[in-house]
Amino acid sequence: MVASGRSNIKAHVAKKKRVLAANARSKSSKLETFLKSENFSSENMLIAAKEGTFAYHTIKHLQSFRSLDCTSKLIVNMFEPKFAAARTKTEAIVKNIFAQESQLRLKIDLQKAYFPEASNERILQIFEPLRAYVLSIENCPTIINWFFENPTSEIWMWFIHNIASLFHKVILNVKGDKICATETSLEYLDLKNKLVYRLNELFLPLKVREYLPKLENGRQCKLSGKLHHAYQLRMAALNEAYTGDVHGVRGADYACYREARRAGLRGTFRAFLSSRVQNVDSIVRLADRKLPVSNLRGEVLFNSWSEMFNGDGAPFPHPPRIYSFNGKNVLTDLSWPHKAIWHGALVNGERALDTSCDAWHASSRDKVGLAGNLKGPRLLEQTPYTCDKRLILLCIEATSELFVQRRRRDLDNR
Incomplete structure (x- = not known):
């Protein structure tokens, strides 16, 4: 050092890495400006608010925390050098601030809601209290409000x-x-x-x-027509009154088929008649006999087809409204002078051999057929009418529209 100390120091300082280090120190900001102090300035508060907002934006739009490593650097370089909201910090903000705040607000809302404790009950068993709670929230999202206000929400x-x-x-x-x-x-x-x-x-x-x-x-x-027709058997009347001569069951079936097609109905309709070869309870397919029976407007007449033939004569649960294929109410329209329907069946749906207007080929006064008065308590009333009387002839959807659609779809897929 005594002989050449100065030259050694000069050479040491002149080295390239020493020069670069000195330049970096002179051009860099002070490190203290990036350190957090206990007394936040308004600038620090603004940066913290920005970081929190960005963290909320991330979880609201279901973005990945990992993507924030890149996004945070872009914000630092383009907008704010002190901004720091990379993956680790954003996760900490969400966990320590937003999660706790959400739990606190939920607890406060639950304390304001008046419904019984149901921790051991299934959620669907407390639907009404749940509806009351949701509708009691002041700032409930509109779509949720609409859902619970709708009577079909349950x-x-x-x-x-x-x-x-x-x-x-x-x-x-x-x-x-x-x-x-x-x-x-x-x-x-x-x-x-x-x-x-x-x-x-x-x-x-x-x-x-x-x-x-x-x-x-x-x-x-x-209900929409499609849902109605798929899960109900429709009952309708022919557009005019008939005597006991309807050209047999086949002729009556064809009349039901023809008028249903003219009315735009796709299901297979058959006459509600028994004969020497047919019980009225066997008209509907076995797979459809649990379906309810309705009129053409979707109003339920009987809870199920099979329930009609349990031996009590198919009692009406309420005054029936039966419409013809052209939309007339048979109970109020003058086209049907007698408000009774031909059926020729016993109370359990079995055929009555001697009271079916000679298998529905007779229209004379000396023949009789069983009929039921629609103004009475039962559809299958055992009232004999002479075959010259012009009564209502009902048609029932023997094959539901659902089965017809499925069969057509199967044929198309072949």
């Missing part, structure tokens, strides 16, 4: 619950460690087949079917 909840339970069963089956890929694919294929079947069958859960008549009877909603 049946939609049941429908969604039923479909979700189908997926839940499959998830439970495939999430185990011991299931192989082949078994998993079979589970998914089975799920797909079930969903396709439900779609083709216009499937409705049992609870939904129970609620639909209640809503309609209360006139809270009106």
